[in-house]
Amino acid sequence: MTLLDHHLLSVLIWFPxxxxxxxxxxxxxxxxxxxxxxxxxxxVATFVLSMPLWSRFDRASADMQFVERLPWIGxxxxxxxxxxxxxxxxxxxxxxxxxxVVVMAGWQVIRDRIAQYFAAFLIMEGLMIGxxxxxxxxxxYLFWEAMLIPMFLIIGVWGGPNRVYAAIKFFLYTLLGSLxxxxxxxxxxxxxxxxxxxxxxxxxxxxxxxxxxxFLAFFAAFAVKIPMVPxxxxxxxAHVEAPTGGSVILAAITLKMGAYGFLRLALPxxxxxxxxxxxxxxxxxxxxxxxxxxxxxxxxxxxxxxAYSSISHMGFVTLGFFVFETRxxxxxxxxxxxxxxxxxxxxxxxxxxxxxxxxxxxxxxxGVIKVxxxxxxxIVFFAMANAGLPGTSxxxxxxxxxxxxxxxNGWYAAIAALTLIVGAAYTLWMVKRVVFGPIENxxxxxxxxxxxxEFAVLMIVASGVLIIGVWPAPLLEVMDASVDRLLxxxxxxxx
Amino acid sequence: xxxxxLNLWAVAPEIAVAMLACLxxxxxxxxxxxKPCALSYxxxxxxxxxxxxxxxTGLFDPPxxxxxxxxxxxxxxxxxxxxxxxxxxxxxxxxxxxAQERDLWRGEYLVLSLFGTxxxxxxxxxxxxxxxxxxxxxxxxCLYGMIAMQRDSVxxxxxxxxxxxxxALASGVLLYGMSLLYGxxxxxxxEGVSDASGALTSDSLPLMLAIAMxxxxxLFKLGVVPFHMWVPDVYDGSATSxxxxxSAVPKLAAFAILLRLLSSGLGGWIEVWQDMxxxxxxxxxxxxxxxxxxxxxxxxxxxxxxxxxxxxxxxxFFAGTAAGYSAAMMYSVIxxxxxxxxxxxxxxxxxxxxxxxxLDDFRGLNQRNPWLALLMLIVMFSLAGIPPTAGFFAKFLVxxxxxxxxxxxxxVAAVVLAVIGAFYYLRVVKLxxxxxxxxxxxxxxxxxxxxxxxWALSGNAVLLVVITPxxxxxxxxxxxxxxNFVVS
Numbered sequence: 001m002t003l004l005d006h007h008l009l010s011v012l013i014w015f016p017x018x019x020x021x022x023x024x025x026x027x028x029x030x031x032x033x034x035x036x037x038x039x040x041x042x043x044v045a046t047f048v049l050s051m052p053l054w055s056r057f058d059r060a061s062a063d064m065q066f067v068e069r070l071p072w073i074g075x076x077x078x079x080x081x082x083x084x085x086x087x088x089x090x091x092x093x094x095x096x097x098x099x100x101v102v103v104m105a106g107w108q109v110i111r112d113r114i115a116q117y118f119a120a121f122l123i124m125e126g127l128m129i130g131x132x133x134x135x136x137x138x139x140x141y142l143f144w145e146a147m148l149i150p151m152f153l154i155i156g157v158w159g160g161p162n163r164v165y166a167a168i169k170f171f172l173y174t175l176l177g178s179l180x181x182x183x184x185x186x187x188x189x190x191x192x193x194x195x196x197x198x199x200x201x202x203x204x205x206x207x208x209x210x211x212x213x214x215f216l217a218f219f220a221a222f223a224v225k226i227p228m229v230p231x232x233x234x235x236x237x238a239h240v241e242a243p244t245g246g247s248v249i250l251a252a253i254t255l256k257m258g259a260y261g262f263l264r265l266a267l268p269x270x271x272x273x274x275x276x277x278x279x280x281x282x283x284x285x286x287x288x289x290x291x292x293x294x295x296x297x298x299x300x301x302x303x304x305x306x307a308y309s310s311i312s313h314m315g316f317v318t319l320g321f322f323v324f325e326t327r328x329x330x331x332x333x334x335x336x337x338x339x340x341x342x343x344x345x346x347x348x349x350x351x352x353x354x355x356x357x358x359x360x361x362x363x364x365x366x367g368v369i370k371v372x373x374x375x376x377x378x379i380v381f382f383a384m385a386n387a388g389l390p391g392t393s394x395x396x397x398x399x400x401x402x403x404x405x406x407x408x409n410g411w412y413a414a415i416a417a418l419t420l421i422v423g424a425a426y427t428l429w430m431v432k433r434v435v436f437g438p439i440e441n442x443x444x445x446x447x448x449x450x451x452x453x454e455f456a457v458l459m460i461v462a463s464g465v466l467i468i469g470v471w472p473a474p475l476l477e478v479m480d481a482s483v484d485r486l487l488x489x490x491x492x493x494x495x
Numbered sequence: 496x497x498x499x500x501l502n503l504w505a506v507a508p509e510i511a512v513a514m515l516a517c518l519x520x521x522x523x524x525x526x527x528x529x530k531p532c533a534l535s536y537x538x539x540x541x542x543x544x545x546x547x548x549x550x551x552t553g554l555f556d557p558p559x560x561x562x563x564x565x566x567x568x569x570x571x572x573x574x575x576x577x578x579x580x581x582x583x584x585x586x587x588x589x590x591x592x593x594a595q596e597r598d599l600w601r602g603e604y605l606v607l608s609l610f611g612t613x614x615x616x617x618x619x620x621x622x623x624x625x626x627x628x629x630x631x632x633x634x635x636x637c638l639y640g641m642i643a644m645q646r647d648s649v650x651x652x653x654x655x656x657x658x659x660x661x662x663a664l665a666s667g668v669l670l671y672g673m674s675l676l677y678g679x680x681x682x683x684x685x686e687g688v689s690d691a692s693g694a695l696t697s698d699s700l701p702l703m704l705a706i707a708m709x710x711x712x713x714l715f716k717l718g719v720v721p722f723h724m725w726v727p728d729v730y731d732g733s734a735t736s737x738x739x740x741x742s743a744v745p746k747l748a749a750f751a752i753l754l755r756l757l758s759s760g761l762g763g764w765i766e767v768w769q770d771m772x773x774x775x776x777x778x779x780x781x782x783x784x785x786x787x788x789x790x791x792x793x794x795x796x797x798x799x800x801x802x803x804x805x806x807x808x809x810x811x812f813f814a815g816t817a818a819g820y821s822a823a824m825m826y827s828v829i830x831x832x833x834x835x836x837x838x839x840x841x842x843x844x845x846x847x848x849x850x851x852x853x854l855d856d857f858r859g860l861n862q863r864n865p866w867l868a869l870l871m872l873i874v875m876f877s878l879a880g881i882p883p884t885a886g887f888f889a890k891f892l893v894x895x896x897x898x899x900x901x902x903x904x905x906x907v908a909a910v911v912l913a914v915i916g917a918f919y920y921l922r923v924v925k926l927x928x929x930x931x932x933x934x935x936x937x938x939x940x941x942x943x944x945x946x947x948x949x950w951a952l953s954g955n956a957v958l959l960v961v962i963t964p965x966x967x968x969x970x971x972x973x974x975x976x977x978x979n980f981v982v983s
Contacts, residue, residue, distance in 0.1 A: 073967035075974060076895070113861070138891070142882040142963075149876060152921070156929040157861075164929050168921055175881075175917055179910040182891070186898050186906075 008052060008066050009082040012092065013130045016046045016099070020122030027115030036107060039118035043103045046125065047096040057089055059477050062485035064135060064199070072139075077195050081136040086482035087263055087333060088132040090475060091256055094340045095132070097464065098252050099125040102245040104457045105348055109244065109355050110158060117158060120150040121245060128249075131257050137185040137196035140265075144221075144257070145178055151246065151254065159241040166234075166241035173234040177224035181265075184217035188269065202268040205494050208276075215273035218266035225258030226314045228281075229288045239307035240360070244351030247303065251310050251347060252340035259317050259336055263486060267321065271490040278322040285322070286415045288315030293422040297429070302350045302360050305430055306343060309386060312419060313339045319416055320401040323408045324490060329483050330476055331400025337475065338385070338393030338468055345382040345461040349375070352454055353434075356447050362430060367439035372449045376435045378458045383431045385465045387424035393468035505561035505568040508549040508576050509616045515542035516609035523602025531600045536591070539605040543584040543612065550576035550616075555975065560622060564684050567622035570976035571754065571824070575619045575747045582744040582831050583612045588951060589839040590736030596846070599644055599734055607644075608740060611637035615748035621755050624673045624683045631669070631716060634748065635662050638741050642733045654732025661715070661725045669712025675705035685760040692763025706767045709756060717749050719809065720778040723802045730798035735845065735852065738794055739838035742801055743831050746808075750827040753812055754820060765815045772813035777908050779806030784916035794852050796919060797837060800878060803916055804830055810909060811893040814900035821974045822892035828973070829877075829889040829959075836874045836956040840867060843948055857923060859932025866949075868927045870956035877959045879920040880913060885959045888966050 004011060019042030027035025058065060064083030072080045084092065102121055110117045127150070130143035148171055156167035189196055192204050206214065224231045235255075239247050267274050288311050296308035313335065320332025352375060353368070354360055369376035385392035388399075398420070406413035439445050450458070468475055503510065519542065523535040532539075550573050558569035587608060594600040614633030621627035639662070643655035677683050679702055680691035695702055715722035730738050757768060783803030790796040808830070811823030844851035844860075844867070851857075861868040877886030890913070898906050962969065 071967070072964070073970060075967065075970050078967070113865075116861075116865070142887075145882045145887070149872075149881065152924070153928055156925060164925055167929070168918065168925065171921055172914055172918060176911070176914045179914060180907075183894070183898070183903075183906060183910055186891075186895050187903075189895070190899060 004049070004052065007068055008049075009068055009084065009129075009133045012046065012050055012053070012096075013082075013126045013133065015049060015126070016042055016122045016129075017126035019043075019046075020119040020126070023115055023122060024119035027118070032114050035115035035118055036103075039103050039122060040100070042122055043096075043100045043125070047100050050093055050096040053084065053089055054093060054478075057084075057086075057478060059086070060481060062086070062481035067135075072136075076138075076189070077197075078138045079136050079197065080139060081197060082133040082139075083135045084133055086479035087486070088260070089478055090333070090337050091132045091253075091260060092129050094256070094337055095125060095128050095253050097460070098248060098340065098344055101344065101348070101457055101460055102248050104453060105248065105351060106243070106245045107453055109351070113157065117154070117243075117245075120154050121249065124150040124154075124249065128253055128257065132260060135198045137188065137198060137201065139196075140198070141178070141182055141185060144181075144261075145175075147254070147257075148174055148178075151250070154246040154249075155238055155242045158243040159246065161241075162237070163241040166237040169234045170238040173224050173231070177221040177231075180217040181221035181261075184214045187214065198264065198269075201265075202489065204269070206270065208272055208495060211270040211273035211494065212276070215266055215270035215277060218261065218270070219277075222258040222261040222266060225261065226255055226318065227258070227311060228284050228315070228318060229292060229311070230284075232288070232292070232311050235311060236304050236307040239310070239347075240301060240303045244347055244354070247306075247347040247351075248344040251306070252344040255310060255314055256336045256340060259314065259321070259332070262318070262321055267490050268486065270494075272493050272495055274322070274490065275324070278324070281322045282319055282412060285315040285319040286412065288312055289319065289416055289419045290422065293419055293426060297422065297426040299426075300362055302353075302362055302430060302434070303347065304360075305362075305426060306346045306350065309346075309423070309426065310339065310343050312423065313343070313386075316398060316401050316416065316419070319405060319412070323405050323412065324487060325404040325408050326483060326487055327400050328404025328408070329487060330479060331397050331402075331404055333479055333483070334393070334400060334468065334472060334475060335397025338397045338465070341461050341464045341468070342382055342385045342392075342394055345378075345458065345465065346386060348457060348461065349379045349382060352450065352458075357443055362433050364441055365434040365444055366437045366441065367435075367444060368447065369435045370439055371445060371447045374450050374455065378450075378462060379435060380431055381462060382465070383427045385469070386427045388420055391466075391469050393465045393472070396469060396472045501563065502559060502561040505559050506566050506620065508546045508580075509566075509613055509620070511549055512542055512546040512580070512609060512616065513613045515545065516606055516613065518542075519609060520602065520606045523606070531595060532602060532605060535602050535605055536587070536600075539587060539609060540584050542609060543580040543587075546612070546616070547577040547580035547584075550574075550580065564686070565623045565626045566617075566620045568620060570978065571751065572620045574973070574976040575751050575824075576616045578747050578828060578831065579612055579615045579619065579744055582747065582835065583608055583740070585835050585839075585951075585955070586736075586740045586743060589835070589842050589948065590739060592945065592948070593842045593845055594734070594736045597645065597734060599736065601644075604641060604644060607637045607640050611641070611740070612744075615745060618748040619751040621752065622685055622759075624676070624685070624688075624760075627752055627755065628666075628670060628673065630748070631752070632666060634745060635666070635716075638737075638745075641737045641740065642729065645734045645737075648732075648734070650732040651734060654729045657732075658725055658729045665712050665715035665722065668708050668715070672705045672708030672710075672712060675701060675708065679705060685755060688760045689763060692761075695764075697764040697767045702764065703767055706761060706764060707771065709761070710768050710771050713753060713756065714775055716752075717805045717808075718802055719775050719805050720782045720802060721775070723779065723782070726802055727795045727798040730801070731792055731795045731852075735794065735838060735842055735850070739835070739842065742797070742838065743834040746805075746827045746831050746834075749805075750808065750824055753823075757812065758815070758820065762815070769813045769815065772809050773902065773905055776806040776809035776813065777905055777912075779803060779809070780909050780912045780916070781806075784912050784919075787916070787919045788922075790919070791854055792852050793841065793854050793857070793923070796854065796923075797834075800916070800919075801834075803912075804878070807890060807893050807909065810897045810905070814896045814902070816896060816900060817977060818899060819893075819896035821970070821977050822889075822896040824977065825892050825970060825973050826889040829885045832955065833874055833877050833886060833959060836870065836952060836959070837878070839948075839952045839955060840871050840874065843867065843952060854923065854926060855933075857926045858930045860927040863932055866953070870952055871927060872924055873956045873959055875920040875923050879917045881917070883960060883963045885962050885966065888963075888970075892970070
């Protein structure tokens with residue numbers, strides 16, 4: 001199997017894309033089952049194919065691995081250059097796992113144009129993996145932007161009542177940021193004397209003024225994607241209107257792409273600017289952590305609440321990055337993975353309720369535990385993970401970030417730690433109002449508990465949360481060398 | 496003067512197309528058949544193929560002058576001439592059913608399109624201001640005729656009238672500029688003009704006036720702000736088949752005349768025209784993109800989109816570098832292919848007595864015909880410049896060239912305005928995918944277009960995506976065609 005030996009990353013990118021195209025061609029609304037099973041087959045196969053990435057990854061090395069390099073556009077030295085390090089491997093695995101989950105979650109819920117729905121997710125999976133693998137600036141940009149197209153369609157076609165506004169807002173917000181990134185990449189191409197290789201950019205000496213501009217351009221792209229306050233307003237709209245699967249992918253993976261962009265591009269390319277601007281970013285992160293958590297507290301809509309909770313949790317991630325400390329950064333990456341599982345799971349739980357009563361309002365529910373005990377178990381478990389209960393993945397990330405931050409600045413850590421209170425407050429309060437208490441809505445009394453499919457979906461995610469929570473060592477081990485090298489690189493001034 | 500000194504072989508494509516066009520005219524006159532143009536249509540396509548083949552023979556030979564220095568044949572000319580012929584063939588292929596239903600499909604229509612092609616080929620090969628002017632006028636007259644041929648349409652008559660009057664005015668301005676240039680440099684050949692750049696410094700006021708007038712005339716022909724007023728009316732008023740012709744194919748020739756005049760001829764005075772083009776480009780991108788948002792007719796929307804796209808084309812130009820010219824050339828080629836697909840899809844959606852020119856006609860297309868909707872989706876994202884479509888690489892190249900020349904502010908402005916532009920392309924996608932079809936609209940399968948049309952459209956639109964892995968080779972090809980073009 002030389003294909004898998006030498007072109008594993010290409011296979012991981014293009015297999016789901018081709019699969020998506022095949023699903024699109026083969027399935028239509030009359031052949032629903034063909035589309036479903038084909039989509040499940042392709043997503044599971046991609047997940048299986050991504051396993052060697054974990055098993056064959058050399059944890060001792062911080063170099064790029066599984067590298068593929070082909071000439072692409074000779075005039076500009078643009079290459080088809082792929083490679084992964086310890087930061088991208090967990091994210092790729094997260095992508096392949098969650099795509100399986102999303103396909104299963106959309107199994108019966110989506111009734112219209114089901115082949116297009118699954119095709120969009122499969123194509124998006126390939127493109128997202130492409131973002132995490134690309135080591136050439138233009139290739140990165142290509143995947144980064146192309147991903148907008150399926151997401152735009154997912155929100156717009158299968159979304160809620162206000163989906164058009166949300167989809168267009170999502171697209172234009174992201175596009176503006178991305179185009180500024182493109183300008184930065186073009187500038188770097190010129191500065192590097194003719195290369196788009198990100199590894200060359202990393203070593204490129206740049207003056208302070210240039211670094212600031214380049215950093216700000218990258219910041220525009222990544223801060224929108226993460227999203228950081230005050231560029232976050234597209235997220236609640238997009239999350240609320242997107243179908244369950246779309247919300248899961250948005251929260252679990254596309255937000256992480258913004259954070260990944262900081263690690264892969266912004267920090268190593270403009271380290272001095274990063275240090276200079278760090279206080280502002282830490283301020284914005286803390287603002288997200290505390291203020292957005294308070295905003296989440298007052299939400300009436302469950303999806304909106306989780307959306308704001310996502311922004312707040314991503315604030316932790318950026319905080320972890322910009323204190324430039326090993327534990328904090330590793331904690332931030334764990335938080336990325338953990339948040340991928342937890343927020344995805346919470347959206348799936350809301351989806352379960354929404355499929356039954358077509359309401360996302362907290363007030364509609366109450367006393368769900370009496371009719372759906374299994375579901376209640378899961379939502380309480382994920383809520384605990386969201387609040388950072390020890391033993392869940394949420395705890396590991398937040399704890400490491402606070403620990404790392406504390407060694408740098410106690411005040412930052414103290415403010416960040418507030419989230420443990422507010423986060424617990426909004427999550428548990430929501431759970432209390434939805435799951436516990438007396439049944440006031442007669443419709444709630446009719447609810448059926450999880451079926452086997454829903455149980456399987458939530459079980460997959462719950463095991464991820466639990467494994468990372470109880471035994472995070474393998475995950476930390478994978479990223480250790482890469483994070484160390486990144487921090488060492490960032491610590492050295494380029495001036 | 497001998498025949499060899501005329502070097503007729505170098506203008507063989509133009510001669511062949513012009514003579515065969517006369518043949519088509521005769522054939523159409525003497526052979527009447529039940530179906531309109533049963534013989535002259537295949538003959539027209541054959542003519543265009545001959546023109547393309549003749550252009551491509553001897554590709555990348557060293558450049559040679561012909562007709563005593565009136566015409567030049569070089570790599571750019573060969574590639575663009577072939578592209579023009581093929582593009583015209585594509586236009587006629589898409590236009591056939593539509594034009595037949597509206598009684599436009601007559602010998603004259605084909606012959607006018609052929610002579611228009613000759614005009615474009617003349618523009619492309621011009622080495623002399625007179626040849627250039629003759630080419631521009633030949634194309635323009637054919638276009639006026641083609642628009643006005645739809646005699647029963649008031650809007651077409653209005654469009655033709657507006658185009659004619661404004662076009663004549665612009666020609667006058669251009670010609671006046673050329674005559675001033677002649678007075679200043681004593682030469683009408685581009686080489687002669689360029690040779691005078693040593694003696695004539697760029698702060699000479701008459702020179703500035705001459706260049707300003709020439710640039711104004713060119714910008715009018717291109718439809719760039721502030722000379723864009725005719726574009727929406729003409730696009731909207733003409734029959735869609737004619738709109739397709741005048742929006743897609745002449746862009747190659749437009750690129751060529753810009754290249755010839757600004758680079759070969761006026762290259763020595765770049766500082767005079769550089770700022771004019773920069774301002775016009777940014778204004779075009781801005782106005783085109785903003786005003787397009789307010790349109791309800793897709794043809795008008797695409798007209799404003801053209802204005803914006805021509806602005807992007809200019810971005811490649813004012814850099815005045817070889818990379819910039821090759822970027823602009825790439826842009827014009829990709830733009831032509833994209834425009835062919837857009838209007839091809841619009842034509843596929845129309846049928847007898849029904850124009851599909853309102854944006855609302857695209858409502859719910861995904862449910863009526865998913866395949867056409869997907870093709871339109873690709874084309875819209877290509878126009879918006881979203882990867883992985885060819886449109887992205889077109890924009891990438893011009894932005895790169897402009898940035899290389901140090902116009903950072905212009906590039907940032909263009910980028911921000913492009914985001915505004917993305918909105919109205921997205922709106923078409925929104926109409927097709929997010930909205931439900933209005934009750935009573937036909938299933939698109941009931942439109943009765945030919946299968947071959949769908950195959951051609953599919954090839955055309957899908958090409959915009961599948962070319963991506965080979966886009967480097969395309970760029971190399973375009974770059975190679977420009978290598979023997981001397982950047983003065």
